[in-house]
Amino acid sequence: MNRRDFVSRVALGAAAACTTFAKTSTAEASGRLNLRFVGMMGCVERTDHSLLVATPGDSHHQVAHIPFLMAKAGTRVASALGMSPVAGVVPAAFDTELVGSRPADFVYLSLANTAFDVVSGSGPEVAHEATHLAHLHDIAPGKRVRGNLERWALTTVSLRGGHLTNSAAHPDAGKWWSFGSHRQRVTDAVNYRNAASQPTTLRLTRANDARHVTIESGEAAELWMISAAEFRDRMNDPTELVHSQLLFDYLVDATPVVPQCLDATGREVPPSRLPFSRATTASLGSMGREAVFPPFSDLCIMADIMLGGGGVK
Numbered sequence: 132m133n134r135r136d137f138v139s140r141v142a143l144g145a146a147a148a149c150t151t152f153a154k155t156s157t158a159e160a161s162g163r164l165n166l167r168f169v170g171m172m173g174c175v176e177r178t179d180h181s182l183l184v185a186t187p188g189d190s191h192h193q194v195a196h197i198p199f200l201m202a203k204a205g206t207r208v209a210s211a212l213g214m215s216p217v218a219g220v221v222p223a224a225f226d227t228e229l230v231g232s233r234p235a236d237f238v239y240l241s242l243a244n245t246a247f248d249v250v251s252g253s254g255p256e257v258a259h260e261a262t263h264l265a266h267l268h269d270i271a272p273g274k275r276v277r278g279n280l281e282r283w284a285l286t287t288v289s290l291r292g293g294h295l296t297n298s299a300a301h302p303d304a305g306k307w308w309s310f311g312s313h314r315q316r317v318t319d320a321v322n323y324r325n326a327a328s329q330p331t332t333l334r335l336t337r338a339n340d341a342r343h344v345t346i347e348s349g350e351a352a353e354l355w356m357i358s359a360a361e362f363r364d365r366m367n368d369p370t371e372l373v374h375s376q377l378l379f380d381y382l383v384d385a386t387p388v389v390p391q392c393l394d395a396t397g398r399e400v401p402p403s404r405l406p407f408s409r410a411t412t413a414s415l416g417s418m419g420r421e422a423v424f425p426p427f428s429d430l431c432i433m434a435d436i437m438l439g440g441g442g443v444k
Contacts, residue, residue: 163351164293164325164333166249169226169300170358171196171375171431173382174264174321175276176438180256181291185284186242186358187377194360194374196431197405198286200240200247201225201355208352211344212335214238221403225357226300226320241407242286242356245337251292252329258294263305263318265434267378270310271385276436283381288356290323293331298322302398303369303430308390317390317432359405360431369397369430378434390432397430 168184175183186198202209204216217239222229267274281287299305300320308317325331325346334343346352360374376387 164249164251164323164331164346165351165353166323167226167298167300167320167353167355168288168323168433169320169355170198170433171360171377172358172433173267173280173378174259174261174295174433174435175280175382176259176435178438180438181289182257182259182295183280184288184290184356185280185382186286187381188283188285194377196285196358196377197361197407198242198356198358199406200242201237201357201406203353204236204238206352207350208333208344208346208354209238212240212333212342214240217404217406219404220406221401222355224400224403225359226355227302227398228300239406240335242335243407244285245335246287246289247356248289248334248336249291249293249323249325249331250334251331252326253292255291257290257292257323259435259437261295261297261318261321261433261435263297263316264321265308265310265317265375265378265390265432266313266315267383267385267434267436269315270313270388271379271383274383274385276382277384280382286358292326292329293324294326296322296324301430303392303395306392306394308372308392308395308432310388310390313388317392319430319432321433358431361405361408369395372430372432375432378432382434382436395430 171187173185175185177183187196200212200214201222202212202214215238216235220237220239221234222232222237277283297305297318298320299318304318304320305316307314331346332343333346334341370391370393372390375390379385379387
């Protein structure tokens, strides 16, 4: 049966898979890194102009978001981060740029309860050119970032150096959306690229576990960080992004404003499984149960809050 899909993601999630950590790989110079964020996430500018990307944690709302890392199988970065294949996952269900790709060519890593650091070059400032993130400092003026954000978030990603640009993983991304009186273009994906000709190190930590890899000179590395919605109740109207209320809950503790776009059409996606499910006390460090991901996914908008707007506590 055909179902509507409107994707939106930023952040990560799901119990971190237990794998043997790879030894550190180092290099004097780095190649090209493209880290693509897809799904519901919040991007916070810090006082040194680095960025913190956080995915939703537990909420009283009906929709859970599953954060995970995806990469091409057989690549050095996938091996170093301990990523592995998961049967039944179709990458095109999460990113329209992957339509026509072979599912067997991708591997995954759960990022639930995990911190992921990306350091490129010697300075912390990230050139933030992703103008289509939902601007919470305009949508909820006067509200500031939660002081306990990292406790609320299921996964955090620290970006130091490099730059962030607009992208899209869903046909409704980039359209004009209204948040009450505030109106802007909104996306569900952004691309992060490392600083040119600068060392770029990826470090992933969870509890007493840590692994890291440095992108070598001349090497091209590509990763997807996805925060996909796991729906308990169907929401079939692509013109209203009801579950975006999560952003207001966990980022700024503000009254939610539901974004609307009369031109939104949704999209049909291939049936897929989510590679991981929400972690429980008993399942931490394992993949957990498989979660069926029907051919329907909400456009999980990405949001930001900048120092020039709401400020940081």
